[in-house]
Amino acid sequence: MIGGLFIYNHKGEVLISRVYRDDIGRNAVDAFRVNVIHARQQVRSPVTNIARTSFFHVKRSNIWLAAVTKQNVNAAMVFEFLYKMCDVMTAYFGKISEENIKNNFVLIYELLDEILDFGYPQNSETGALKTFITQQGIKGQPQTKEEQSQITSQVTGQIGWRREGIKYRRNELFLDVLESVNLLMSPQGQVLSAHVSGRVVMKSYLSGMPECKFGMNDKIVIDKQGKGGTTDEPGKSELGGSGKQSIAIDDCTFHQCVRLSKFDSERSISFIPPDGEYELMRYRTTKDIILPFRVIPLVREVGRTKLEVKVVIKSNFKPSLLAQKIEVRIPTPLNTSGVQVICMKGKAKYKASENAIVWKIKRMAGMKESQISAEIELLPTNDKKKWARPPISMNFEVPFAPSGLKVRYLKVFESKLNYSDHDVIKWVRYIGRSGIYETRC
């Protein structure tokens, strides 16, 4: 297991050093500094073996976190733990910086004592930790026995991510469906590869220990229900251009609060949520993706010293919706000497340092099209090799989910407190962003 954990600043000075195992000596601290932080070369691997000691490191801004071991540990677990450690620290004191770490070193030692025992990660959910690691001493010293056992049962219990007795005057929850859509398209408009990677982020402000059930238009679920009798889906095509009712999900992963065996057997997503913001699930789809924009390139070489480029972009979603932050990047050859651009909408500029024409449009409604044309002057070269024509890439943000994912419901049950599903105020928002969205020309 983890033998020790060190935190360094960018100069390699130790800010925190906690050793859990006898086989890790003080010299390990220096070994990492000399061989990794002060190494001349760029980092070639996040795992380094120096004199039979293995170092795992992650970097947050200019702070290095390193876990050290001499055993054959579970490497994936060590990294997951380091990320978690960062999350916990951020939750306690904000940004991970040298200043913040020095200011909170006592707290960090206390945390490290709690979440890592003999190198074994223990409960590291901030929700639970904050109930008893407070840096206030222990408030009003003699806690009641009930309070104490409530803390310990939460830290060791099945629902370690949520503490009991949370109360809100207004029960409210926010669901964000955040997607990034990736595309590679041929000049003729054929989709070479496309996928959406999405996240469902939830902010919950709910009292008590609410039991939640999340439903989306997962094809497997819909098909199953379809057999029993058609479920009516009013307003099924309120978003995007498509009216499809269900989507095929390639794979998804869930926050640890979700009961995985239930998902595996019934494909239902049920859980008791952590308090505040967290990521409920991640998913990936590759089928029937709504591509918000279509890019139609036309490149013509006029002689050896001139290129004519015309690019049309078409927005492919409901006219009532607006896409934002649109940016089209048209690569130019290395020997470009001058560029003239004409565009109907937005602003376009040739950026010599980036070898590209960058065309920006603030907003664009659905089912519209816009065009840019450019004349590129080239310097004559004796380079026989033809220009490789890198793809045209695009950035944008649209207010719907390109995968077609829709939230069907999020039901909240809290039997002990007197509020029902209807009393919870729920907000759902869809944001689709471009990932790597490229069209070859």
Add this chain to the structure above:
Amino acid sequence: MTDSKYFTTTKKGEIFELKAELNSDKKEKKKEAVKKVIASMTVGKDVSALFPDVVNCMQTDNLELKKLVYLYLMNYAKSQPDMAIMAVNTFVKDCEDLNPLIRALAVRTMGCIRVDKITEYLCEPLRKCLKDEDPYVRKTAAVCVAKLHDINAQLVEDQGFLDTLKDLISDSNPMVVANAVAALSEIAESHPNSNLLDLNPQTINKLLTALNECTEWGQIFILDCLASYLPRDDRESQSICERVTPRLSHANSAVVLSAVKVLMKFMEMLPKDLDYYGTLLKKLAPPLVTLLSAEPELQYVALRNINLIVQKRPEILKHEMKVFFVKYNDPIYVKLEKLDIMIRLASQANIAQVLAELKEYATEVDVDFVRKAVRAIGRCAIKVEQSAERCVSTLLDLIQTKVNYVVQEAIVVIKDIFRKYPNKYESVIATLCENLDSLDEPEARAAMIWIVGEYAERIDNADELLESFLEGFHDESTQVQLQLLTAIVKLFLKKPTETQELVQQVLSLATQDSDNPDLRDRGYIYWRLLSTDPVAAKEVVLAEKPLISEETDLIEPTLLEELICHIGTLASVYHKPPSAFVEGSRGVQHKRLPPRAGSGESTESPDVGQSGPSEAPPAVIPSQGDLLGDLLNLDLAPPTATVPSVQPSMQMGAMDLLGGGLDSLLGGDIGGSPSMGAGLGAAPAAMPASLGSAPAVGGGLGDLFDLGGGVGMPTGSYVAPKTVWLLAMKAKGLEISGTFARRGGIIQMDLSLTNKAMSVMTDFAIQFNRNSFGLAPAGPLQVLTPLSPNQTIDVSLPLSTSGPVMKMEPLNNLQVAVKNNIDVFYFSCQYPLSLLFVEDGKMDRQVFLATWKDIPNDNEAQFQIKDIHLNSDVASNKLQGSNIFTIAKRTVEGQDMLYQSVKLTNGIWVLAEMRIQTGNPNYTLSIKCRAPEVCPFVYQCYELVLKN
């Protein structure tokens, strides 16, 4: 609150000031001072002088202060053991506190203080805490047992903590279960044979239940523990898999990878035709792909593991090529790993896409990455024959870029392409020659020189080119010098007239002016060859070279199997077994995959014959060339036959041969090793006595009853007399003679060890090289008394057939290493194939008929057995003694036809038809087998058995 100020005190006399502050009456001041001490400790200053003062602050009701003092104690207690005792009272008192958090804190901290005297005091509080009413205290105490075990293992055993820990596996709280599992797993690692975890279906069921309820970390502990379990059969294996698969959707990548490990391992036991097997394969791909959207460090771990998975089960990800395409903002270590996997997945179906990508990568900025991309193009050419032409033209394009390292890398891979497809692409040589001057790396220079030498007859100015290299001969690296020497000799043999001077020059440079023995020796060899027999020289130097194989960088199968058992761990990241980077006893225990489904029981399906030696080693059968290396790499760890889960795999550093491996084998292990199960242990012990006089009584007995009428016939399998395998003069006085026998289903190697030297020999041990049927010692070589001069000892060594498999030439060749206190000796011997004929080799008649028809006639071999004067019944009985079973007999026109079947230990069926004509002493034997290479050896057995 700005605690950062504590980091900036660098005044002189600081310690004194701190001392004063620590002894201050004001609580706040005290706390401040302790913080300062901890800060100094963190930056590496020695503040151990303050020990008594800090410990004095321990008696406080301020929890924060208490924790700080504990932290200090953990750091310095070891250097001040006597003073540390002062703290014991407080600890013991805290372990009784009403607040469970304080009880847990005390027991947790106490376990971290590695001072013997404190440890003694720990036992009582720990015992109480293990049974505490609060789960938080119990889960902390569980880990504390592991801590204590690390300090004093004996104490933990004596105090019975291990049993208490085992009981915690049934605790009602999932986190207690998880920590108990973690602690037990760690303790078990340092006692490889203790069976401490004692996994059985009941405990497994408890673990699987806890799996659904505990924290993400607990799930990892439990899954890692599950992976070391060996299910009893395929049904249990399937039901565990079913309960583990939901974990594949966990957001924590480590949970996913550990689940993948369990599945990859248990899948091995599922029959391939099972529907569930296919379902499982399909379920594995999506989560593996999802791992690639994790943070880069985790992606790296995932990719290193996927690299293994792709080698073990290429079918899982064969359609997922695209996800391994490199993104421009991937860190370099992710890029390099993706590239590796792309090549592994490259196939005819996707090669066009792959090549397009690789070409892109070759224009990137990172030098290492570009080099690897260029190399990858070459590997594609070698792997996918149809793409070779496009790969070569891509490489030529890249050479045109004139980027120095790209050109050099391209030339190195083109050399490999030439070695795979000789005489196909020499048109590119002209282009290569143009770039001769720009080559400055030894590998590229050597590659180019090799090309020039190999194709000297087609390069007009080959002599000029090589001569130009010769000028700076002594400044070249050895690699280049050797290559240059060979190339010029090749050139001379091809164009003798013009190049005589050149060859003399290089030979004298190599033999007279060089200090490098390799170079000198090679020079002399060529010189003598050329001067004595130029024709022979031509045959040697210009001989046709074997083509290089497709995959040159596959991980060796046994190592791969072991690494699959370590998915998710450091071993899988380094692609090295844990013993290569872990010190001490931990991790030395090698893990193996469970035995493949359907290999053992195959009575109904004769088809299994196909899955014989052709399938056993998954991908590559290493060629004979590696043999010497393999023998040197012999693993002499304690061999165990009956328990496959703890069987050592056959790879380890060569050092172990001479070093610790053997000594530990001969040390305590012999007596205590539980792997020498009763069945095996008893047999060899009893054997030596009966060896000298009557060969093979044991096994024959059963057959005697079976035969009834055949009394008087020599029954039991035939055992050849011992022959000398190792001459005394070759082995510093140790002579070994021996033979093989099969007795009652147990294969034995009977050895006579004779000491012909002057001194006593001790510490005998034996090991086999990989061989065709996986023969391996099933126990240690039992030479318990020292062998005095002129003494002979007879030993019988039981063998198993579950060792690593490699096809040998001849098939029944066995290479053996024997060690004693003097040295290690190697010899090889051949065993009769009848050794491998199993007792249940009698095939059903119908099956026999069907199988006989089913095997193509090409696989039939005919032999004559001459001078046999036995009638068919006697012959049949005799053969049955050696497990050659007569299934049917037919008499046609005075000819007896005997139909017989034999089954080998690895499940191969051999069918035979023996024709006996009355009065004719020559029998005709037709043998059919799906693996025709065994036929001649089966014939040998017939002859041996019938003639003796």
